Amino acid sequence: MGRKRVRLRRPRGAAEFLSAAVVALAALVLAVRMAAAAVGALKDGWPFLLILVLLAGAVGAWRIARTVRGRRRDAVRRAALRITLAEFDAMDDRQFEYALRDLLVRDGWSARRVGGSGDQASDVISDHTQRGRIVVQAKHTRVGGKVGSSVMYAVKGTAGPAHRADHAVVVTNGAFTRDAMAWGERHSVHWVDRDRLRRWAQDGTALHELLGLSARARRARFKRAA
Structure with a gap:
């Protein structure tokens, strides 16, 4: 009651x-x-x-x-911030990803490291008020190592659908195979090899200037390709 x-x-x-x-x-x-x-x-x-x-x-x-x-x-x-190639070579994978994030922040991007298990081919995601979003896949390798086309395929497949990116970039302290570079050029996946990395990190050239990244020009192309 x-x-x-x-x-x-x-x-x-x-x-x-x-x-x-x-x-x-x-x-x-x-x-x-x-x-x-x-x-x-x-x-x-x-x-x-x-x-x-x-x-x-x-x-x-x-x-x-x-x-x-x-x-x-x-x-x-x-x-x-300036980072030499020798310093990159001495890093491990995680340190390499954080270094790329810091360089993007230096260039005026709002960047965060997202690499790890289930990262869907993205180690760093950055946003820019004029140039949109960039997805960076970091491939730290020993000197003389090369990145193949399969990495380009993976980045292309997830940049738009998973990350809503305007630009996709693969960065290595090594080199790319000819097929990987050619495929990237045809399908709008930018690549930064050892020489470009030196110009970006050591000489101080902003990544968007180095690669000629336009303002929000690629998102629709990534989505159609998905």
């Missing part, structure tokens, strides 16, 4: 009205006294409260300034 709801009834008779008025008056007096006590406490303790407010403001301003300085340092560092 549920509990019975308690209903308040209106006072009846002069005695009940008088009792209700006394209770209401007592509650009002208590509220006024509590308000007065609060005002008194504020008057007595305002210097302490002011110090707390000023201290909190100073801490907040310091944190904001530290964040701004950190972002400026990062921007300067990235703008001056």
